[in-house]
Amino acid sequence: MSDQSQPTRPTAIRLLLVLLPLAAILGSFVWIASLDPLRSFNNGAPPVESLTVERTILDQTGIQILVRAGGSEAMQIAQVAVDDAYWSFTQNPPGPIARGSAVWVQIPYPWVLGEAHHVALVSNTGTVFGHEIAVAVPTPKATAGQFRMQALVGALVGLLPVALGLMFYPAMRGFGTTGMNFVLALTVGMLAFLLLDMMGEATELAAEAAAMFQGSAMVWLSALASFLLLMAIGRWRGRPEGLALAFYIALGIGLHNFGEGLAIGGAFAAGAAGLGTFLVLGFALHNVTEGIGIAAPMLRIRPPLWSFAALTLLAGGPAVIGIWVGSLAYAPQWSALALAVGAGAILQVMVEVTAYLQRQNSDRLAILFSPAVLGGFLGGIAFMYVTAALIKV
Amino acid sequence: MPADEATKVDPSRRALLVAGLAAAGGAAIAAGTARSQTAPDPMAGHDMSAMSTDPYAAPMSGMAHGNMTTVGRVDHAGNGFDPSSMLTDWYTGTTELLPDGRTLRTFEVSAIDREIEIAPGIVFPAWTFNGRVPGPALRAKEGEKLRIIFRNYGSHPHSMHFHGIHSARMDGVPGAGLIGPGEEFVYEFDAKPFGCHLYHCHALPLKRHMHKGMYGLFVIDPDPARQADPALATVAASRLFGSPENANWQELAMVMNAFDTNFDGGNEVYAVNTVGQAYMNVPIRIDKTRPVRIYLVNVTEFDPINSFHLHANFFDYYDTGTQLTPTLRTVDLIMQCQAQRGILEFSFSDHEDGMYMFHAHQSEFTELGWVGMFDVRGPEA
Numbered sequence: 090m091s092d093q094s095q096p097t098r099p100t101a102i103r104l105l106l107v108l109l110p111l112a113a114i115l116g117s118f119v120w121i122a123s124l125d126p127l128r129s130f131n132n133g134a135p136p137v138e139s140l141t142v143e144r145t146i147l148d149q150t151g152i153q154i155l156v157r158a159g160g161s162e163a164m165q166i167a168q169v170a171v172d173d174a175y176w177s178f179t180q181n182p183p184g185p186i187a188r189g190s191a192v193w194v195q196i197p198y199p200w201v202l203g204e205a206h207h208v209a210l211v212s213n214t215g216t217v218f219g220h221e222i223a224v225a226v227p228t229p230k231a232t233a234g235q236f237r238m239q240a241l242v243g244a245l246v247g248l249l250p251v252a253l254g255l256m257f258y259p260a261m262r263g264f265g266t267t268g269m270n271f272v273l274a275l276t277v278g279m280l281a282f283l284l285l286d287m288m289g290e291a292t293e294l295a296a297e298a299a300a301m302f303q304g305s306a307m308v309w310l311s312a313l314a315s316f317l318l319l320m321a322i323g324r325w326r327g328r329p330e331g332l333a334l335a336f337y338i339a340l341g342i343g344l345h346n347f348g349e350g351l352a353i354g355g356a357f358a359a360g361a362a363g364l365g366t367f368l369v370l371g372f373a374l375h376n377v378t379e380g381i382g383i384a385a386p387m388l389r390i391r392p393p394l395w396s397f398a399a400l401t402l403l404a405g406g407p408a409v410i411g412i413w414v415g416s417l418a419y420a421p422q423w424s425a426l427a428l429a430v431g432a433g434a435i436l437q438v439m440v441e442v443t444a445y446l447q448r449q450n451s452d453r454l455a456i457l458f459s460p461a462v463l464g465g466f467l468g469g470i471a472f473m474y475v476t477a478a479l480i481k482v
Numbered sequence: 483m484p485a486d487e488a489t490k491v492d493p494s495r496r497a498l499l500v501a502g503l504a505a506a507g508g509a510a511i512a513a514g515t516a517r518s519q520t521a522p523d524p525m526a527g528h529d530m531s532a533m534s535t536d537p538y539a540a541p542m543s544g545m546a547h548g549n550m551t552t553v554g555r556v557d558h559a560g561n562g563f564d565p566s567s568m569l570t571d572w573y574t575g576t577t578e579l580l581p582d583g584r585t586l587r588t589f590e591v592s593a594i595d596r597e598i599e600i601a602p603g604i605v606f607p608a609w610t611f612n613g614r615v616p617g618p619a620l621r622a623k624e625g626e627k628l629r630i631i632f633r634n635y636g637s638h639p640h641s642m643h644f645h646g647i648h649s650a651r652m653d654g655v656p657g658a659g660l661i662g663p664g665e666e667f668v669y670e671f672d673a674k675p676f677g678c679h680l681y682h683c684h685a686l687p688l689k690r691h692m693h694k695g696m697y698g699l700f701v702i703d704p705d706p707a708r709q710a711d712p713a714l715a716t717v718a719a720s721r722l723f724g725s726p727e728n729a730n731w732q733e734l735a736m737v738m739n740a741f742d743t744n745f746d747g748g749n750e751v752y753a754v755n756t757v758g759q760a761y762m763n764v765p766i767r768i769d770k771t772r773p774v775r776i777y778l779v780n781v782t783e784f785d786p787i788n789s790f791h792l793h794a795n796f797f798d799y800y801d802t803g804t805q806l807t808p809t810l811r812t813v814d815l816i817m818q819c820q821a822q823r824g825i826l827e828f829s830f831s832d833h834e835d836g837m838y839m840f841h842a843h844q845s846e847f848t849e850l851g852w853v854g855m856f857d858v859r860g861p862e863a
Contacts, residue, residue, distance in 0.1 A: 165603065167554075167601070167602065167603030167604045168552050168553060168601055168602065168603060168604060169553075170750075170849075170850065173846045173849060173850055174550050174846075174849030174850065175550065175551060175552045175553075175601070175758070175759070175849065175850060175851060176549055176550060176551070177549040177550075177551050177553055178553060197549050198549070211601075211604055211743065211750060212604075213603050213604060213605055214604075214605060214743075215604050215605065215606055215741070215743025215744055215750060216743070216744050217743070217744045217746075217750060
């Protein structure tokens with residue numbers, strides 16, 4: 090019991106023991122900075138330069154881009170060429186761009202509707218950073234009418250299918266144990282697809298972000314953090330089931346639909362709005378399963394009527410917000426973060442629904458490989474995969 | 483269209499939602515209809531009334547051609563050379579009379595590594611002759627004995643390879659006048675044939691040594707005494723630098739060049755005499771009562787050809803300048819491959835005063851800097 094026999098040190102001594110290494114760290118940083126030990130490696134090479142375009146806005150004043158610098162030194166944009174023509178531009182704020190900071194570059198360029206443009210930013214060392222505008226369309230503006238119409242689209246792809254799925258609730262109440270196992274496994278399968286889909290999307294977006302955001306690490310770690318936090322919150326007072334579990338599922342799905350909304354809104358902003366009737370029908374069909382999934386853990390209880398409305402709003406509403414945010418042209422790292430947090434939430438409900446399913450049955454392990462559960466799980470994945478084919482363009 | 487009108491669209495249209503979305507997003511669905519596999523709606527994406535602000539309804543403010551420009555100005559003093567003064571800055575060297583009565587003309591040229599500003603704010607690590615790009619515009623007279631003392635102060639082997647007639651020993655290729663850093667070589671040959679020529683470094687890899695800036699004009703003026711035909715003798719006299727006949731001409735030295743600032747095998751900045759858009763920012767003053775003669779050479783790397791187009795006027799063209807009669811008469815555009823050169827002669831005497839443009843007629847080169855203006859006025863205006 091050596092730790093018990095250890096005498097308690099006075100507070101001053103303990104403070105000193107913390108301050109000492111801190112002072113050493115500070116001192117060595119100052120020493121490194123003053124000594125510049127890498128000086129002997131200075132071979133006259135130009136500094137490493139990096140520019141990332143995070144947002145693109147096209148309007149009647151031309152092209153505006155939000156540019157983030159990530160070089161080894163502050164960077165200077167010397168000239169801007171659009172489609173191989175040097176063009177006047179204004180930078181706000183002007184001057185060198187410090188590492189990690191972002192500036193707006195406004196180019197009064199008469200862009201052509203529906204055509205592609207290429208913006209080249211030339212630094213003072215002559216390095217060229219290209220930015221492709223695949224299809225030039227005016228960036229949607231934040232107006233009331235705009236928001237209203239986007240809300241309608243959001244409702245069609247988010248709220249409506251969840252509500253339709255929840256309408257299976259009365260029918261599902263009549264299910265026996267096997268039927269319920271099937272529905273719960275179907276939900277987990279659907280969530281598994283969404284998890285992969287979101288992580289794929291998130292890492293893809295994160296790759297577009299500036300290097301300093303460390304996209305891949307950010308996505309995985311924030312997904313893990315969101316999973317752990319939601320697990321901890323969910324298990325605060327026992328294991329979530331019934332209505333509580335339904336709300337957790339709705340939250341996870343809501344975050345997924347937020348991501349889906351971002352993608353749709355982003356497609357508007359990027360001019361790649363391939364949203365025909367066909368596509369919206371695909372989204373609706375794809376998301377109907379989400380309603381069924383939310384209903385699944387409530388089959389043994391009698392939830393109040395308002396909870397259905399609340400669940401629909403929680404699961405489908407974020408699609409509307411996602412489209413609003415996405416259409417205003419967003420920076421990729423924030424979308425990636427939102428998707429990663431959503432993926433963590435999806436994983437949490439997968440765990441909880443599986444646990445709930447196991448509790449409903451006597452043999453907790455064998456039930457996982459019963460025909461109903463395995464069939465439901467694989468069926469859920471297959472249904473999502475097939476309907477996703479309708480919405481992937 | 484206003485957002486609330488979206489609901490009035492004929493519901494039978496397959497593109498109902500598309501129309502709604504167009505109103506909603508203010509978005510063009512031209513690509514969208516194709517991607518969504520519905521029949522293309524001729525109006526979809528073209529219904530510009532759906533946009534809250536129609537960019538074509540009125541000219542976008544400040545989006546006229548005047549915005550096709552680099553931003554800022556080049557620090558010519560910092561560069562050590564100014565494209566405007568370069569136009570008439572001929573390097574004639576020093577002369578002495580040889581015992582046989584001929585003139586010996588001596589030039590001194592050094593290779594120097596130097597960072598130069600080729601467009602406002604864009605710095606290029608150039609290899610130069612005498613610290614400038616293009617190198618000094620050498621000018622001599624047909625029949626003179628030439629001596630060029632070349633010193634290499636650069637970090638790489640360099641040479642001076644003259645387009646002219648000389649012995650193999652003086653050719654400026656490896657083994658014949660190509661020298662390492664810190665070395666010196668003297669090129670000696672006779673000035674012939676007369677014409678508008680060039681010199682450039684012929685160290686290998688040639689591409690890199692060319693586009694890094696190692697080139698310059700090398701003009702040999704014709705000797706009027708060698709022309710039997712009095713008419714041609716007069717022409718020759720007008721081309722002889724410093725003669726009374728030559729004094730009336732406004733002679734300009736122009737080198738069409740370009741810079742690959744990111745070394746990807748394509749040029750970022752095009753120009754005449756190095757600085758993109760230099761003669762847009764400071765137009766070339768032309769006295770319209772006197773004729774104009776341009777000594778033009780193309781040294782652009784990577785692009786197969788370059789060209790010169792004169793606005794609102796035509797010129798006579800002497801390819802390579804080795805004849806006293808024009809190769810082409812009354813043209814407003816000529817092409818040159820790399821190292822091709824020639825003399826342009828024209829006059830603005832009957833023109834109104836004004837700004838007359840000249841540029842490469844590869845629009846891409848023009849918009850990447852190779853464009854300028856002649857400010858044409860009377861002598862006193």
